[in-house]
Amino acid sequence: MNQQHRGQPKTENTQEPESAPAQEDEDTPQIQKKQTSQTANQQRIHEQHNQQGPDAPLPAPPPAPAPADATDVGVKLAAQLLGTSTAIVVAAGAGMSLDSGLPDYRSPAEWTAAFPELAARQLRYEDMAKAAHFDDSPRVVWAWYKHRYDTYQAAQPHAGYAVLKRWCDGARDGYRVFTSNVDGFFQRAGFPRSSVVECHGSMARLQCTSGKHGIWKSDAAFRKLSVDPQDPCTLAAGVEVPRCRTFGCQRHARPNILLFKDTAWEGTAATAHRGRYGAWLDALPDDSTLAILEVGAGNLVPTVRLEVERVVASRLARQQRTHVIRINPGRDVQDPSVQWPGQHVVIRGKAFDILTSIDAAMAMETA
Ligand SMILES: [Zn+2]
Secondary structure, X not given: OOHHHHOOOHHHHHOOOOOOOOOOOOOOOOHHHOOOOHHHHHHXXXXXXXXXXXXXXXXXXXXXOOOOOOOOHHHHHHHHHHHOOOEEEEEEOHHHHHOOOOOOOOOHHHHHHHOHHHHHOOOOHHHHOEOOHHHHOHHHHHHHHHHHHHHHHHOOOOHHHHHHHHHHHOOOOOEEEEEOOOOOHHHHOOOOHHHEEEXXXXXXXXXXXXXXXXXXXXXXXXXXXXXXXXXXXXXXXOOOOOEOOOOOOOOEEEEEEOOEOOOOOOOHHHHHHHHHHHHHHHOOOOOOEEEEEEEOOOOOOOHHHHHHHHHHHHXXXXXXXXXXXXXXXXXXXXXXXXXXXXXXXXXXXXXXHHHHHHHHHHHHHHO
């Protein structure tokens, strides 16, 4: 564990960016050798589900709510709250990305559809996203990240990002984005990098597996990679595993993403960025009204939701006007009215549907 990591808040170390397996076996075998029987795997899933750990497979989602439109009472309230705000924090979790067509890797069905070869080997998302695999199985795990990188590149941020950007650009006191997503979609949708806190890192950058030696852009390394056409679970013959760029260091590189059981995540840049975001929040004028748009952030990996609750508590303690708009398809929706006496609204639904509905409601208000 490096110095920067040790100095981070507890939530950074104990939660996983992409998921957070709190109940991992200490001696997980190398993934190439893994031969878990179907029965044993089902038993493990059952046990994990009972533990309610963050790596437990997702329960079946509730029935999708009817799409909200601009006449929905919650949507109209959200439009009013946004219309009377002077600053915006967009707090986005995985639900924001999914509407762009990215697979939900925690869903067994979507995992199997996206990576049938891995599923056939009884390897799940939680098995792949472990930091140790960049040392013990680098060709397998790099092939998987190559798939993910290509998936992100092929997808386009959905129109809800542009809606958010327009609202943010109109905020008198400015805006910031706080996200656990590693896909870089906010930047691709036009948000300046300086405005986006990626609390779990990004696929856009690499780091040394040592956790030292800084971070650097990942595009060149990913472009050089290709997957074995005969076996999509490993890199093609002759393709080299990306290495650390520091002269004299012989270690492998890895994406700068917080992984399971990760003591070597290079979080220095993310921590510094988070500090600048905190300074921006603290410097908001006393007459500001902050709207926090929490989009697709659940309790499974609670970093984003915890950040929202921290900001709300901090502002309310200083009697600063704060509005909270929580958008979530329903898996983790909670009514925060007990702890948040300020203005808030909880809207069940998908990010794209609700954001565009709120936008329509705002247009009706100003018409
Ligand atoms: Zn290195």
